[in-house]
Amino acid sequence: MPLARTAPTAPAVARTTARVRRRAVLPLLVCVLYAILQLAAGPQWTLFPDSYRYARAAEQYLGASRQEAHRTALAAYCESRAERSAHDQRLQPLVRRSEHAIAETEEKACLDRWADAPDITTDDPRYQAIFSTRPGYPLLAAPFVGAFGVLGGMRVLGLITAAAGSLLVFGLLRGAGLTGWAAAAGQVTFLATPLGWWSAQALGEGLFTVCTLGVLWGGLLLTRRRSVLAAAALTVFSYTAAAVTRYSSVLVLAALLAAAALAALCFSSRLRHRGTAVFAGLSAAAAGGVVLAMRMLGLPSSRTTLQDTFTHHFDGPEVSDPWSALLGLAGRFWRDWAAEQGAMPYFLLLTAVAAWALAAYGDGLGWLALATLLTGACLITAHPLVQEADRLGVLMWMPVVLGLPLIVDRHWATRPVREPEMPCVGASTGGRPELLLGRHKNQ
Incomplete structure:
Protein backbone atom coordinates (compact mmCIF):
# COMPACT_ATOMS: atom_id res chain seq x y z
CA MET A 1 0.00 0.00 0.00
CA PRO A 2 1.34 3.49 -0.80
CA LEU A 3 2.25 5.70 2.09
CA ALA A 4 -0.37 8.35 2.89
CA ARG A 5 0.65 11.90 2.02
CA THR A 6 0.68 14.33 4.89
CA ALA A 7 -0.39 17.95 4.63
CA PRO A 8 2.51 20.40 4.32
CA THR A 9 3.49 21.99 7.61
CA ALA A 10 3.58 25.73 8.19
CA PRO A 11 7.42 25.88 8.08
CA ALA A 12 7.40 23.98 4.77
CA VAL A 13 4.88 26.41 3.29
CA ALA A 14 6.96 29.35 4.53
CA ARG A 15 10.11 27.88 2.97
CA THR A 16 8.30 27.36 -0.34
CA THR A 17 6.99 30.94 -0.31
CA ALA A 18 10.44 32.33 0.44
CA ARG A 19 11.95 30.24 -2.35
CA VAL A 20 9.38 31.57 -4.85
CA ARG A 21 10.11 35.13 -3.77
CA ARG A 22 13.86 34.64 -4.18
CA ARG A 23 13.33 33.25 -7.68
CA ALA A 24 11.20 36.27 -8.63
CA VAL A 25 13.80 38.79 -7.48
CA LEU A 26 16.29 38.17 -10.30
CA PRO A 27 13.98 38.73 -13.32
CA LEU A 28 12.31 41.70 -11.66
CA LEU A 29 15.71 43.24 -10.89
CA VAL A 30 16.65 42.90 -14.57
CA CYS A 31 13.46 44.77 -15.51
CA VAL A 32 14.17 47.57 -13.04
CA LEU A 33 17.72 48.05 -14.30
CA TYR A 34 16.46 48.04 -17.88
CA ALA A 35 13.85 50.71 -17.09
CA ILE A 36 16.51 52.91 -15.48
CA LEU A 37 18.74 52.64 -18.56
CA GLN A 38 15.84 53.41 -20.90
CA LEU A 39 14.77 56.47 -18.95
CA ALA A 40 18.33 57.76 -19.28
CA ALA A 41 18.12 57.45 -23.07
CA GLY A 42 16.43 60.85 -23.45
CA THR A 122 -1.70 60.53 -46.83
CA ASP A 123 -5.42 60.42 -46.20
CA ASP A 124 -5.96 57.85 -48.95
CA PRO A 125 -8.59 55.40 -47.61
CA ARG A 126 -6.55 52.40 -48.76
CA TYR A 127 -3.61 53.56 -46.67
CA GLN A 128 -5.75 54.45 -43.67
CA ALA A 129 -7.42 51.01 -43.80
CA ILE A 130 -4.05 49.35 -43.24
CA PHE A 131 -3.97 50.93 -39.77
CA SER A 132 -7.67 51.03 -38.87
CA THR A 133 -7.89 47.24 -39.25
CA ARG A 134 -5.13 46.73 -36.64
CA PRO A 135 -6.73 48.11 -33.44
CA GLY A 136 -4.80 46.02 -30.92
CA TYR A 137 -1.95 48.37 -30.08
CA PRO A 138 -3.92 51.67 -29.98
CA LEU A 139 -6.58 50.00 -27.83
CA LEU A 140 -3.88 48.92 -25.39
CA ALA A 141 -2.28 52.37 -25.54
CA ALA A 142 -5.52 54.27 -24.91
CA PRO A 143 -5.57 54.02 -21.06
CA PHE A 144 -1.88 54.96 -20.88
CA VAL A 145 -2.40 57.93 -23.20
CA GLY A 146 -5.40 58.99 -21.14
CA ALA A 147 -3.42 58.81 -17.89
CA PHE A 148 -0.03 60.22 -18.95
CA GLY A 149 -0.58 61.97 -22.29
CA VAL A 150 0.66 60.78 -25.65
CA LEU A 151 4.41 60.96 -25.07
CA GLY A 152 4.41 59.83 -21.44
CA GLY A 153 1.77 57.16 -21.96
CA MET A 154 3.35 55.58 -25.01
CA ARG A 155 6.76 55.61 -23.38
CA VAL A 156 5.44 53.90 -20.25
CA LEU A 157 3.66 51.35 -22.42
CA GLY A 158 6.89 50.71 -24.33
CA LEU A 159 8.77 50.01 -21.10
CA ILE A 160 5.98 47.67 -19.97
CA THR A 161 5.84 45.72 -23.23
CA ALA A 162 9.64 45.32 -23.34
CA ALA A 163 9.73 44.22 -19.70
CA ALA A 164 6.78 41.88 -20.25
CA GLY A 165 8.51 40.33 -23.24
CA SER A 166 11.65 39.75 -21.19
CA LEU A 167 9.65 38.15 -18.38
CA LEU A 168 7.94 35.88 -20.88
CA VAL A 169 11.37 34.83 -22.17
CA PHE A 170 12.41 34.10 -18.59
CA GLY A 171 9.26 32.07 -17.93
CA LEU A 172 9.49 30.22 -21.24
CA LEU A 173 13.09 29.20 -20.58
CA ARG A 174 12.27 28.14 -17.04
CA GLY A 175 9.44 26.08 -18.51
CA ALA A 176 12.02 24.48 -20.80
CA GLY A 177 13.89 23.31 -17.68
CA LEU A 178 16.67 25.90 -17.55
CA THR A 179 18.07 27.24 -14.29
CA GLY A 180 17.15 30.70 -13.08
CA TRP A 181 20.52 32.16 -14.04
CA ALA A 182 20.34 30.72 -17.55
CA ALA A 183 16.78 31.99 -17.99
CA ALA A 184 17.92 35.43 -16.78
CA ALA A 185 20.66 35.30 -19.42
CA GLY A 186 17.92 34.84 -22.01
CA GLN A 187 16.00 37.73 -20.51
CA VAL A 188 19.04 40.03 -20.74
CA THR A 189 19.73 38.84 -24.28
CA PHE A 190 16.17 39.72 -25.27
CA LEU A 191 16.50 43.25 -23.89
CA ALA A 192 19.96 43.76 -25.43
CA THR A 193 18.94 42.73 -28.97
CA PRO A 194 16.65 44.54 -31.44
CA LEU A 195 13.78 42.52 -29.96
CA GLY A 196 14.02 44.55 -26.77
CA TRP A 197 14.71 47.85 -28.54
CA TRP A 198 11.72 47.62 -30.88
CA SER A 199 9.50 46.36 -28.08
CA ALA A 200 10.13 49.63 -26.22
CA GLN A 201 9.15 51.86 -29.14
CA ALA A 202 5.73 53.46 -29.66
CA LEU A 203 4.80 50.85 -32.27
CA GLY A 204 2.92 47.58 -32.49
CA GLU A 205 6.11 45.47 -32.52
CA GLY A 206 6.24 45.22 -28.73
CA LEU A 207 2.72 43.89 -28.37
CA PHE A 208 3.16 41.52 -31.29
CA THR A 209 6.44 40.20 -29.82
CA VAL A 210 4.72 39.59 -26.48
CA CYS A 211 1.95 37.68 -28.27
CA THR A 212 4.51 35.66 -30.23
CA LEU A 213 6.28 34.68 -27.02
CA GLY A 214 2.92 33.64 -25.59
CA VAL A 215 2.36 31.38 -28.59
CA LEU A 216 5.85 29.90 -28.26
CA TRP A 217 5.38 29.26 -24.56
CA GLY A 218 2.07 27.52 -25.24
CA GLY A 219 3.71 25.49 -27.99
CA LEU A 220 6.59 24.52 -25.69
CA LEU A 221 4.21 23.33 -22.97
CA LEU A 222 2.19 21.32 -25.49
CA THR A 223 5.26 19.69 -27.03
CA ARG A 224 6.52 18.86 -23.54
CA ARG A 225 3.10 17.36 -22.57
CA ARG A 226 2.56 19.79 -19.73
CA SER A 227 -0.78 21.35 -18.75
CA VAL A 228 -2.42 20.65 -22.10
CA LEU A 229 -5.60 22.63 -21.42
CA ALA A 230 -3.79 25.65 -19.95
CA ALA A 231 -1.20 25.59 -22.75
CA ALA A 232 -3.90 25.39 -25.41
CA ALA A 233 -5.74 28.33 -23.80
CA LEU A 234 -2.51 30.37 -23.71
CA THR A 235 -1.87 29.60 -27.38
CA VAL A 236 -5.39 30.55 -28.47
CA PHE A 237 -5.36 33.78 -26.45
CA SER A 238 -1.94 34.79 -27.79
CA TYR A 239 -2.94 34.11 -31.39
CA THR A 240 -6.13 36.13 -30.93
CA ALA A 241 -4.34 39.12 -29.40
CA ALA A 242 -1.69 38.98 -32.13
CA ALA A 243 -4.36 38.84 -34.86
CA VAL A 244 -5.97 42.12 -33.78
CA THR A 245 -2.50 43.66 -33.62
CA ARG A 246 -1.05 42.51 -36.96
CA TYR A 247 -3.20 39.89 -38.65
CA SER A 248 -1.01 39.56 -41.74
CA SER A 249 2.00 38.69 -39.59
CA VAL A 250 -0.06 36.16 -37.64
CA LEU A 251 -0.95 34.43 -40.89
CA VAL A 252 2.75 33.86 -41.63
CA LEU A 253 3.67 32.97 -38.04
CA ALA A 254 0.82 30.49 -37.58
CA ALA A 255 1.41 28.79 -40.92
CA LEU A 256 5.13 28.32 -40.21
CA LEU A 257 4.54 27.11 -36.65
CA ALA A 258 1.97 24.62 -37.94
CA ALA A 259 4.55 23.39 -40.47
CA ALA A 260 7.21 23.16 -37.74
CA ALA A 261 4.88 21.15 -35.49
CA LEU A 262 4.08 18.77 -38.36
CA ALA A 263 7.80 18.38 -39.08
CA ALA A 264 8.40 17.58 -35.41
CA LEU A 265 5.65 14.94 -35.55
CA CYS A 266 7.30 13.37 -38.59
CA PHE A 267 10.97 13.51 -37.64
CA SER A 268 11.13 13.43 -33.83
CA SER A 269 9.94 10.34 -31.95
CA ARG A 270 10.07 12.26 -28.65
CA LEU A 271 7.67 14.91 -29.99
CA ARG A 272 5.31 12.50 -31.71
CA HIS A 273 2.37 12.76 -29.30
CA ARG A 274 -0.98 14.44 -28.80
CA GLY A 275 0.37 17.75 -27.45
CA THR A 276 2.40 18.43 -30.59
CA ALA A 277 -0.58 17.52 -32.74
CA VAL A 278 -2.79 19.89 -30.75
CA PHE A 279 -0.33 22.73 -31.30
CA ALA A 280 -0.15 21.98 -35.02
CA GLY A 281 -3.96 22.03 -35.18
CA LEU A 282 -4.27 25.28 -33.25
CA SER A 283 -1.66 26.98 -35.45
CA ALA A 284 -3.32 25.75 -38.64
CA ALA A 285 -6.69 26.95 -37.31
CA ALA A 286 -5.19 30.37 -36.53
CA ALA A 287 -3.82 30.70 -40.06
CA GLY A 288 -7.13 29.58 -41.56
CA GLY A 289 -9.06 31.93 -39.30
CA VAL A 290 -7.02 34.92 -40.48
CA VAL A 291 -7.62 34.01 -44.14
CA LEU A 292 -11.34 33.66 -43.48
CA ALA A 293 -11.51 36.97 -41.59
CA MET A 294 -9.67 38.78 -44.38
CA ARG A 295 -12.20 37.58 -46.92
CA MET A 296 -15.33 38.08 -44.83
CA LEU A 297 -14.36 41.50 -43.42
CA GLY A 298 -12.66 42.81 -46.54
CA LEU A 299 -9.37 43.47 -44.74
CA PRO A 300 -6.47 44.88 -46.78
CA SER A 301 -4.63 42.07 -48.51
CA SER A 302 -0.98 41.67 -49.44
CA ARG A 303 -1.76 43.16 -52.86
CA THR A 304 -2.90 46.38 -51.16
CA THR A 305 0.29 46.65 -49.12
CA LEU A 306 2.37 45.97 -52.23
CA GLN A 307 0.64 48.80 -54.07
CA ASP A 308 1.35 51.00 -51.05
CA THR A 309 5.04 50.08 -51.33
CA PHE A 310 5.43 50.58 -55.08
CA THR A 311 3.29 53.73 -55.37
CA HIS A 312 4.86 55.52 -52.35
CA HIS A 313 1.70 55.40 -50.26
CA PHE A 314 -0.63 55.55 -53.29
CA ASP A 315 0.89 58.82 -54.45
CA GLY A 316 1.57 57.42 -57.93
CA PRO A 317 -0.27 55.16 -60.38
CA GLU A 318 -0.81 51.53 -59.42
CA VAL A 319 1.69 48.92 -60.57
CA SER A 320 0.23 46.39 -63.00
CA ASP A 321 2.28 43.44 -61.67
CA PRO A 322 3.32 44.15 -58.06
CA TRP A 323 4.42 40.54 -57.45
CA SER A 324 7.10 40.71 -60.14
CA ALA A 325 8.23 44.06 -58.76
CA LEU A 326 8.40 42.51 -55.29
CA LEU A 327 10.45 39.58 -56.54
CA GLY A 328 13.03 41.89 -58.09
CA LEU A 329 13.21 44.20 -55.06
CA ALA A 330 13.44 41.28 -52.62
CA GLY A 331 16.29 39.75 -54.62
CA ARG A 332 18.22 43.00 -54.55
CA PHE A 333 17.56 43.43 -50.84
CA TRP A 334 18.75 39.97 -49.80
CA ARG A 335 21.91 40.31 -51.90
CA ASP A 336 22.65 43.59 -50.14
CA TRP A 337 21.80 42.00 -46.77
CA ALA A 338 24.19 39.11 -47.41
CA ALA A 339 26.97 41.53 -48.31
CA GLU A 340 26.32 43.55 -45.16
CA GLN A 341 26.38 40.41 -43.00
CA GLY A 342 29.63 39.35 -44.64
CA ALA A 343 31.21 42.64 -43.65
CA MET A 344 29.90 42.48 -40.07
CA PRO A 345 28.66 38.92 -39.38
CA TYR A 346 27.81 39.15 -35.68
CA PHE A 347 24.14 38.24 -36.31
CA LEU A 348 25.08 35.21 -38.40
CA LEU A 349 27.67 34.04 -35.86
CA LEU A 350 25.29 34.40 -32.93
CA THR A 351 22.54 32.66 -34.85
CA ALA A 352 24.85 29.81 -35.84
CA VAL A 353 25.92 29.25 -32.21
CA ALA A 354 22.31 29.46 -31.04
CA ALA A 355 21.18 27.03 -33.75
CA TRP A 356 23.80 24.51 -32.61
CA ALA A 357 22.62 24.84 -29.01
CA LEU A 358 18.96 24.46 -30.01
CA ALA A 359 19.74 21.38 -32.10
CA ALA A 360 21.84 19.82 -29.34
CA TYR A 361 19.82 20.73 -26.25
CA GLY A 362 16.56 22.31 -27.42
CA ASP A 363 14.32 19.23 -27.21
CA GLY A 364 11.64 20.74 -29.48
CA LEU A 365 12.44 24.38 -28.76
CA GLY A 366 14.53 24.50 -31.92
CA TRP A 367 11.51 23.84 -34.15
CA LEU A 368 9.67 26.80 -32.61
CA ALA A 369 12.71 29.08 -32.90
CA LEU A 370 13.26 28.09 -36.53
CA ALA A 371 9.65 28.91 -37.45
CA THR A 372 9.96 32.30 -35.75
CA LEU A 373 13.19 33.11 -37.59
CA LEU A 374 11.56 32.22 -40.93
CA THR A 375 8.59 34.41 -39.99
CA GLY A 376 10.88 37.42 -39.65
CA ALA A 377 12.56 36.61 -42.96
CA CYS A 378 9.19 36.28 -44.72
CA LEU A 379 7.97 39.60 -43.31
CA ILE A 380 11.05 41.33 -44.70
CA THR A 381 10.63 39.61 -48.05
CA ALA A 382 7.04 40.86 -48.26
CA HIS A 383 8.22 44.42 -47.56
CA PRO A 384 11.93 44.57 -48.50
CA LEU A 385 12.76 48.18 -47.65
CA VAL A 386 16.19 48.79 -46.17
CA GLN A 387 14.95 51.47 -43.76
CA GLU A 388 12.31 49.14 -42.30
CA ALA A 389 14.05 45.76 -42.45
CA ASP A 390 15.42 45.87 -38.90
CA ARG A 391 11.93 46.43 -37.50
CA LEU A 392 10.01 44.02 -39.74
CA GLY A 393 12.57 41.23 -39.37
CA VAL A 394 13.06 41.57 -35.63
CA LEU A 395 11.75 38.03 -35.00
CA MET A 396 14.86 36.71 -36.74
CA TRP A 397 16.62 37.31 -33.41
CA MET A 398 14.42 34.84 -31.54
CA PRO A 399 16.77 31.83 -31.99
CA VAL A 400 19.58 33.87 -30.42
CA VAL A 401 17.40 34.74 -27.44
CA LEU A 402 16.25 31.15 -26.93
CA GLY A 403 19.44 29.34 -27.95
CA LEU A 404 22.29 31.10 -26.16
CA PRO A 405 20.80 30.49 -22.67
CA LEU A 406 20.96 26.74 -23.38
CA ILE A 407 24.76 27.04 -23.53
CA VAL A 408 24.79 28.96 -20.25
CA ASP A 409 22.56 26.29 -18.72
CA ARG A 410 24.77 23.41 -19.87
CA HIS A 411 28.23 24.84 -19.29
CA TRP A 412 28.10 27.65 -16.71
CA ALA A 413 24.96 27.36 -14.61
CA THR A 414 25.31 25.63 -11.23
CA ARG A 415 22.55 23.18 -10.42
CA PRO A 416 21.70 22.18 -6.88
CA VAL A 417 22.31 18.53 -6.13
CA ARG A 418 19.09 16.86 -5.10
CA GLU A 419 18.49 13.39 -3.82
CA PRO A 420 16.00 11.44 -5.95
CA GLU A 421 12.67 10.81 -4.36
CA MET A 422 12.21 7.20 -3.22
CA PRO A 423 8.59 6.19 -3.48
CA CYS A 424 7.44 2.98 -1.87
CA VAL A 425 8.50 0.03 -4.04
CA GLY A 426 5.52 -1.60 -5.62
CA ALA A 427 3.15 1.32 -5.14
CA SER A 428 3.46 3.07 -8.51
CA THR A 429 6.64 1.58 -10.04
CA GLY A 430 5.51 -1.97 -10.35
CA GLY A 431 8.52 -3.03 -8.29
CA ARG A 432 10.92 -1.89 -11.03
CA PRO A 433 13.96 -0.31 -9.30
CA GLU A 434 15.05 1.55 -12.44
CA LEU A 435 11.91 3.73 -12.16
CA LEU A 436 12.98 4.90 -8.73
CA LEU A 437 15.88 6.97 -10.12
CA GLY A 438 16.37 9.90 -12.44
CA ARG A 439 12.86 11.36 -12.27
CA HIS A 440 14.27 14.73 -11.25
CA LYS A 441 16.72 14.98 -14.12
CA ASN A 442 16.28 18.00 -16.37
CA GLN A 443 14.94 17.05 -19.77
Missing part, protein backbone atom coordinates in the same frame (compact mmCIF):
# COMPACT_ATOMS: atom_id res chain seq x y z
CA PRO A 43 15.63 61.84 -27.06
CA GLN A 44 16.96 58.51 -28.34
CA TRP A 45 13.36 57.38 -27.79
CA THR A 46 11.07 59.17 -30.24
CA LEU A 47 7.79 58.82 -32.09
CA PHE A 48 7.64 57.42 -35.61
CA PRO A 49 5.09 58.33 -38.30
CA ASP A 50 3.20 55.13 -37.47
CA SER A 51 3.30 56.17 -33.80
CA TYR A 52 1.38 59.32 -34.76
CA ARG A 53 -1.40 57.23 -36.29
CA TYR A 54 -1.56 54.91 -33.29
CA ALA A 55 -1.69 57.90 -30.94
CA ARG A 56 -4.48 59.46 -33.03
CA ALA A 57 -6.46 56.22 -32.87
CA ALA A 58 -5.90 55.99 -29.10
CA GLU A 59 -7.21 59.53 -28.66
CA GLN A 60 -10.28 58.64 -30.73
CA TYR A 61 -10.90 55.56 -28.57
CA LEU A 62 -10.84 57.94 -25.60
CA GLY A 63 -13.63 60.00 -27.17
CA ALA A 64 -11.84 62.73 -29.11
CA SER A 65 -13.02 63.72 -32.57
CA ARG A 66 -10.81 62.92 -35.55
CA GLN A 67 -9.63 66.55 -35.79
CA GLU A 68 -8.94 66.84 -32.06
CA ALA A 69 -7.10 63.52 -32.08
CA HIS A 70 -5.06 64.67 -35.07
CA ARG A 71 -3.99 67.87 -33.31
CA THR A 72 -3.05 66.08 -30.09
CA ALA A 73 -1.12 63.32 -31.83
CA LEU A 74 0.58 65.80 -34.15
CA ALA A 75 1.70 67.99 -31.23
CA ALA A 76 3.29 65.00 -29.54
CA TYR A 77 4.89 63.82 -32.77
CA CYS A 78 6.37 67.24 -33.58
CA GLU A 79 7.64 67.72 -30.04
CA SER A 80 9.31 64.33 -30.03
CA ARG A 81 10.91 64.69 -33.46
CA ALA A 82 12.06 68.26 -32.69
CA GLU A 83 13.81 67.14 -29.51
CA ARG A 84 15.60 64.36 -31.39
CA SER A 85 16.61 66.69 -34.22
CA ALA A 86 17.90 69.34 -31.80
CA HIS A 87 19.89 66.73 -29.92
CA ASP A 88 21.49 65.45 -33.13
CA GLN A 89 22.27 68.95 -34.39
CA ARG A 90 23.98 69.95 -31.15
CA LEU A 91 26.47 67.14 -31.73
CA GLN A 92 27.71 68.93 -34.85
CA PRO A 93 30.83 71.06 -34.26
CA LEU A 94 29.61 74.14 -36.17
CA VAL A 95 26.23 74.48 -34.44
CA ARG A 96 26.18 77.32 -31.91
CA ARG A 97 22.46 77.63 -31.12
CA SER A 98 21.10 76.12 -27.94
CA GLU A 99 19.27 72.82 -28.03
CA HIS A 100 16.11 74.52 -26.74
CA ALA A 101 16.14 77.12 -29.54
CA ILE A 102 16.66 74.46 -32.20
CA ALA A 103 13.83 72.35 -30.79
CA GLU A 104 11.42 75.31 -30.79
CA THR A 105 12.18 76.10 -34.44
CA GLU A 106 11.87 72.47 -35.53
CA GLU A 107 8.62 71.94 -33.63
CA LYS A 108 7.00 75.07 -35.09
CA ALA A 109 8.00 74.05 -38.63
CA CYS A 110 6.52 70.60 -38.10
CA LEU A 111 3.24 71.96 -36.72
CA ASP A 112 2.91 74.51 -39.50
CA ARG A 113 3.52 71.85 -42.13
CA TRP A 114 0.89 69.38 -40.94
CA ALA A 115 -1.62 71.48 -38.97
CA ASP A 116 -4.20 71.55 -41.78
CA ALA A 117 -3.39 68.12 -43.24
CA PRO A 118 -5.60 65.13 -42.37
CA ASP A 119 -2.55 62.86 -41.95
CA ILE A 120 1.21 63.31 -41.98
CA THR A 121 1.53 60.81 -44.84
